[in-house]
Amino acid sequence: MPEAALADFLRSRAEGDLLPWAAQVEGAARSGAGLAEVELAALRAGLLPARYRRNRSTLTVEDQLRLHLSRVGIVGCGGLGGYLVEELARLGVGTLVLVDPDVFEEHNLNRQLLSTPARLGAAKVEVARDRVAEVNPAATVVAHREALSAANGARLLAGCSAVADGLDSVRVRRELAAVCRGLGVPLVHGAIAGWYGQVAVQLPGADLSPLLRETPGGKGIETALGNPAFTPAVVASLQVAEVAKLLLGRGKALAGRVLHLDLLEMRFEELPLG
Amino acid sequence: MKLTVKLFATFRQGRFAEAELELAEGTTLGSLADGLRIPREEIGILMVGGRHAELAHRPAPGDVVAIFPLLGGG
Structure with missing residues (x-):
């Protein structure tokens, strides 16, 4: 027809x-x-x-068309990533490129939206693909069951209009930020630990590496604090709002600054970045 | 020299949210963190007067230093 x-x-x-x-x-x-x-x-x-x-x-309908024609990379399909996938699919983003090498494990169940006892041992990107097919069958998923690196990043994320960070390692985030700078694709960074989180946007030409200090372990205080159910939901939702604005060219991006969240004191600090 | 030091998130536990500290001139941010028993590898955002700074930076009298822990989870 x-x-x-x-x-x-x-x-x-x-x-x-x-x-x-x-x-x-x-x-x-x-x-x-x-x-x-x-x-x-x-x-x-x-x-x-x-x-x-x-x-x-x-x-508007035009906005919805623009979202439908957009391709968004989601790197990491765990705590942040599960909510990123869910919200971007429901929003109506046409193509989601998912990158994650891992399978669901029992310690994911406290917070990772896509984890269930029945899916323990299943690849996160495959569960995410199934979830999108269930939630919004008009959205297309491109799933890569591999770890993002400096070597494969440009291949995995080529053609994306925006990339959302759902990683769990500062070291790999540095590589992701470099890949996005190389591709000239905006990156919406999010990271969490316990009651705390941060969100920032790296526009083409900018560099959010100051947020990603290189340390011997490549991890942050989440190794001691863990991550509860609500922190990834809050941070990922803020990231999705930023992705939507970037795709639609609306509002004011969280660029050149970082939003730091303390959910225990319920204080949000905005800091200049640079 | 006097510095205003602001600590965030877990760094406040057993320390303070904001304090005015007296330090020897030429003290680096790294030494400041050491003196506060903040492990250097736990530091994420480090700012002096609203600008990003490195551990080797030597703040000037009256500077406001902000120290946030490194967040890496997802």
Whole structure:
């Protein structure tokens, strides 16, 4: 079915400018196109898939189209990464590139959104792929079950409009920041430890390495404090807001500064970076 | 020389949130941390007067030093 005919079909099933999910599925079945292509055709025809109805007023149909056409890298699919995947898929980002070499382990269950007892031992990127397929089948996942490094980073993240940091190592974060600088892709950094977290954006041409001090162990105080359930959810949500702004060219990015969160004293400090 | 030192997150435990300290001129930020028994490898953000600084930096009298722990979890 050519795109014009598909658009006509979708218009015929729209309620106002909202396209119900059932019509999106039927459009895919009739046209032989994937759900992602049907979503693209709908958005191009000015129709909003009804699942995004509550994005309205915050995001326009044009914004939603821009998100659909975006490719976002998520490096690390654990504590931060699970929430990054969930929120970006629900938001309507079209393509998620997931990078993580690990499988779920029992000590992940206290906080990692995608971990469940039934999925212990399963690869995090595969569980994330399944979750996206369940939550938003119109989103496309590219899963890389490997550890990001200076050597493979440019290959894994090529073509991304933005990258979100869900890593658990300061050393690898330095490599990720360098890869993003090399690619000229904005990086939304997040890191956590216990009650504490930090968020910052590295725009092309900038460098957030001062936040990533090189130490012998390459780890922070999370080795002593661990990470509770709520800290990754808070920090990842702030990261997703920054990713959305970068993709849409809206608002004021958390660039040239770092937001430091103390959830115990409930104080947020904004510090200049540089 | 007098310095204002601000500590954040876990560094406050058993120490202080903000204090005015008297230090010998030429003291480095590394020595300041040592004197506060803050392990150097635990330091993340280190700032003097709102600007990023290294451990070898020697603050000037009246400077405000802020020390945050290194956060690396995800």
